[in-house]
Amino acid sequence: MVSRYVPGLALLLAVAPAAAEEGADPLRFGNEDRFVAFSPFLQLDGGWASSHPRDLLGDDERREGSVRRARIYTDFGYDDFGGRLVLDFATPGRVEVPYAFIDYAPSDAVTLRAGQQDVTYSFQELQGSRSALFAEDALVETLSPADAVGAAALYGADRWSLSGGVFGSDINRQPFDDGIGLAARATYAPYLEGDDAVHLGLGLSAGFDRQETFSLSGGAGVDFVSASLVSTDDFEPKGKTQGANLELAATLGRFTLQSQYMVLHAEGFGRRGTTAQGGYLGALVFLTPDHRAYDARSGIFEQVEPRRGLGEGGFGALEIGGRLDYLDLTDDGPDAGAEFAATAIANWYPTDQLRFTATHVHSRTVDGPDDGERVNATLLRAAFIY
DSSP: GGGGGHHHHHHHHHHHHHHHHHOOOOOOOEOOOOOEEEEEEEEEEEEEEEEGGGSSSGGGGGGEEEEEEEEEEEEEEEETTEEEEEOEEEEEEEEEEEEEEEEEEESSSEEEEEEEEEOOTOHHHOSSSSSSSSSSOGGGGGOOOOOOOEEEEEEEEEEEEEEEEEEOOOOTSTTTSSOEEEEEEEEEEEEEEOOOOOOEEEEEEEEESOOOOOOOEEOOSSTOOOOEEEEOOOOOOEEEEEEEEEEEEEETTEEEEEEEEEEEEESSSSOOOOEEEEEEEEEEESSSSOOOOOOOTTTEEEEOOOSSOOTTTTTOOOEEEEEEEEEEOOOOOTTOOOEEEEEEEEESSSSSSEEEEEEEEEEEEETTTTOOOOEEEEEEEEEEEE
């Protein structure tokens, strides 16, 4: 399956340097105010995993070789209006729509957005896959609302941002048939000097009249392993949820720090209320004289751009780091549990458009009936980010 994308990747790799030399983007048409721009994004994954006990993983989860993402980002603008449409062709026989929204910007600080988008709640969800610090989201993302159709307002200033909206569900599944969600996020940069920044954030969420059965679960830290080391019982329809999310992040010289702590309370699903919680702390350092930029107007980190890339007399940007994760579902009852995960990662950015990642994750059940079960997984990734 990977081989059918290789010619396209080779073409993109050939086009990108040529465009940079000419100082023009061959995939952007129009002027600054009225334009349409195309941005291909390709991720190729390979990996392997082991477990204890062995039967925790199926044979198909022990080896990985696939196209994780194969997307075309289409961004457009027409004076005060704009938007984004993203199509993902990674799943054979199916086209996913990660994003499909329209923006209206009545001023430089305010944007009104409608359509399929990131719910305004979690740092790592809003960070997105193209500029994510780690290869996979932390365990606590199970407590965060997924991308959904909705209407949101976003306000960005020099040091802080405010955003919030009303949301349904994922457009690729049942966008309007799984209740209503509310979410809001506020960020502030108490320290912002030159390229350095310290970030504080608070997110709040609520879901009403959930119609679909769902559960909360912890994974193995890599997408190709579907086994859940800990999980709750199913939450049946007709209930509500409330969530809170605290964020602390920083980019200081070569160092980057990112952490979150989340709490989710679910009640009214035909059983007693349940509170789940968890958090993570991740830190990375560039071994080359590079830096990760921060956008205070949106409260997220920007995509890494090496100071001296290959072909520019340099090696690119090289970064190493680690993350500790914890997810606690024990309030759901004796059959649930708690999970710990430790991640090590190395990122190499040869150019603005290329990223190579090697990561290893050790995840372990630390409470509950399956205490001691563990998974070790290694993931290798090559990404082209136009």
